[in-house]
Amino acid sequence: MAGRPRSHIVVFLAPAVIVYTAVMIWPLFNTLRLALYVGGPEGRHFAGLENFRTLFGDPRWSASFWNALGNNVWFFIIHMIVQNPIGIALAAILSHPRLRFSAFYRSAIFIPTILSFVIVGFAWKLILSPIWGIAPSMLDALGLKALFAPWLGKEDYALTTLALISVWQFVGIPMMLIYAALLSIPEEVLEAGEIDGLTGWAAFWKIKLPLILPSIGIISILTFVGNFNAFDLIYAAQGALAGPNFSTDILGTFLYRTFFGFQLQLGDPHMGSAIATAMFAIILTGVCIYLWGIQTRMRRYQF
Amino acid sequence: MNKARHNPLNSAAAHGALILYTLIALFPVFVILINSFKTRKAIFAEPLAPPLGDAFSLIGYQTVMKQGDFFLYFQNSFIVTVASLFFILLFGAMAAFALSEYRFRGNMLMGLYLALGIMIPIRIGTVAILELMVQTGLINTLLALILVYTAQGLPLAVFILSEFMRQVSDDLKNAGRIDGMSEYAIFFKLVLPLVRPAMATVAVFNMIPIWNDLWFPLILAPGESTKTLTLGSQVFIGQFVTDWNAVLSALSLAILPVLVLYVIFSRQLIRGITSGAVK
Structure with missing residues (x-):
């Protein structure tokens, strides 16, 4: 192709690169830059690390920040210990050869994942509502009525309840990814295991699980990134104030309140940028740990 | 072929687990949809009953369409x-x-x-x-x-x-x-x-x-x-948070288009996820 004019390469690349740079990369760096400024009556001016000093040094700000971060970590832990094992278990059952109706189960279990957070948040709010009484009367039917509490309204339970709602919504994603990984294991490998006497559970733990570890790694990092920039479910179910008493506040809702403002407080884009920078740092750290710490060390098998 | 990996007890347990989880996944959607077609009284009296006879009402949808x-x-x-x-x-x-x-x-x-x-x-x-x-x-x-x-x-x-x-x-x-x-x-x-x-x-x-x-x-x-x-x-x-008819109908109206799209594209979606995941 040497000698032919190569301007078409530029034409092919330009639209994507321009939109991506202008709307994603440039604002990302601009946000990191804005975190170093403070606003004033005469316009913004450079203030170095002032916003970060406020965020981590001022007791009111730092209390909110650590509260949000702590809640976010708990939110993530619930996903890791509930969502991913359930997803793996469902995938393991679904990948069973000659299981009937498996396409039906797969599609049905995936339905919550396609619904918006607004629907999911409100639907569960109604179902768990003590006024409507679906949850209490169902527990009653099981003889467990004493266990019922207005979970979303209690500081101690609200965050865990929301995390479990989010797990309910997203369990389809680990299920699908693990299912795909399990299907890609060649039959010969499993048969070789069978000859060595590995069947059923033993085959799962000793052959399949090691082979799907890379997929579990991908799911973990997807969950991590998704959880640390989550916002919609909390906002839809509990509002921007992430009640009761900020017990469900996570970084996304904290960022929204800070930069966009809410009833009691004016928005502050510079403090908002500082929080966004902190979120960026957290997500970047997680992604780097995954890329260098986990992915490169994980053994991949080629069939 | 591999008899060891197939026995009826296992398969019953597998179906049991999958049916249980399918119910958990679909129950909230089902409850919202059926109750959106009921009168306010029926919503509270018998939330799990189907919207038939006296219980049936489109009042929620009328509010949503008006407001x-x-x-x-x-x-x-x-x-x-x-x-x-x-x-x-x-x-x-x-x-x-x-x-x-x-x-x-x-x-x-x-x-x-x-x-x-x-x-x-x-x-x-x-x-x-x-x-x-x-x-x-x-x-x-x-x-x-x-x-x-x-x-x-x-x-x-x-x-x-x-x-x-x-x-x-x-x-x-x-x-x-x-x-x-x-x-x-x-x-x-x-x-x-x-x-x-x-x-x-x-x-x-x-x-x-x-x-x-x-x-x-x-x-x-x-x-x-x-x-x-x-x-x-x-x-x-x-x-409209206190108007349960309207809220349930609005939720149903928001669910339906996505559900329809999902029914049309679910094979494509699932194939996409499962083929992309292996990489």
């Missing part, structure tokens, strides 16, 4: 989703073609640059995106949302599509070149039709997050005329 501009919201969501998908696919495929077809200096670097956005969520840059949209006068327009979603979808689209375009045979493209086709014709007439399955995968991947997003409509386009269905139902439900 909320759901048709407009739906139209906005539709425009934003379709336009974003169009640009993600067109620009993404063009860039993927350039990266996979031509050797030029900086190819690798450009690929890495475009892949950055796969892992870093665009929401981190929201503060500056809002400023950008205010400065360019795009605030409260659907175009602002379309641009943001296009930027958000491009990295993964370029990544997936360039993987697929590498598999398109070189002989075919070179035959086209010998016949005097321009590079543009080769792209549009030869390559694009061949990667259509991959394009469909990218489209279904992006469709759901765009349709369901609450964050950017809330921040960039909260105006009455630009509300998307997700934001519109959020605001509507917030206002």
Whole structure:
């Protein structure tokens, strides 16, 4: 192709690169830059690390920040210990050869994942509502009525309840990814295991699980990134104030309140940028740990 | 063949577990849908009964139709989703073609640059995106949302599509070149039709997050005329929180379009997820 004019390469690349740079990369760096400024009556001016000093040094700000971060970590832990094992278990059952109706189960279990957070948040709010009484009367039917509490309204339970709602919504994603990984294991490998006497559970733990570890790694990092920039479910179910008493506040809702403002407080884009920078740092750290710490060390098998 | 891996007890247990989880997954949706067709009294008296006889009522839907501009919201969501998908696919495929077809200096670097956005969520840059949209006068327009979603979808689209375009045979493209086709014709007439399955995968991947997003409509386009269905139902439900008929009907109206799309595209979606995951 040497000698032919190569301007078409530029034409092919330009639209994507321009939109991506202008709307994603440039604002990302601009946000990191804005975190170093403070606003004033005469316009913004450079203030170095002032916003970060406020965020981590001022007791009111730092209390909110650590509260949000702590809640976010708990939110993530619930996903890791509930969502991913359930997803793996469902995938393991679904990948069973000659299981009937498996396409039906797969599609049905995936339905919550396609619904918006607004629907999911409100639907569960109604179902768990003590006024409507679906949850209490169902527990009653099981003889467990004493266990019922207005979970979303209690500081101690609200965050865990929301995390479990989010797990309910997203369990389809680990299920699908693990299912795909399990299907890609060649039959010969499993048969070789069978000859060595590995069947059923033993085959799962000793052959399949090691082979799907890379997929579990991908799911973990997807969950991590998704959880640390989550916002919609909390906002839809509990509002921007992430009640009761900020017990469900996570970084996304904290960022929204800070930069966009809410009833009691004016928005502050510079403090908002500082929080966004902190979120960026957290997500970047997680992604780097995954890329260098986990992915490169994980053994991949080629069939 | 492998009898050891198949016995009836196991299979019954497997079906039991799957049916139980399917019920857990579908129960809330089912409860919302049936109760949206009931009178207020029936909603509270027997929430799990079907909407038959005296219990049946469309009062909730009437309130929603009167009070909320759901048709407009739906139209906005539709425009934003379709336009974003169009640009993600067109620009993404063009860039993927350039990266996979031509050797030029900086190819690798450009690929890495475009892949950055796969892992870093665009929401981190929201503060500056809002400023950008205010400065360019795009605030409260659907175009602002379309641009943001296009930027958000491009990295993964370029990544997936360039993987697929590498598999398109070189002989075919070179035959086209010998016949005097321009590079543009080769792209549009030869390559694009061949990667259509991959394009469909990218489209279904992006469709759901765009349709369901609450964050950017809330921040960039909260105006009455630009509300998307997700934001519109959020605001509507917030206002009518004590009118259970209206809330349940609004939720059902928000569920239905997604459910219909899912029934149409679920095979494509599932195939997309399961084929992309192996990499």
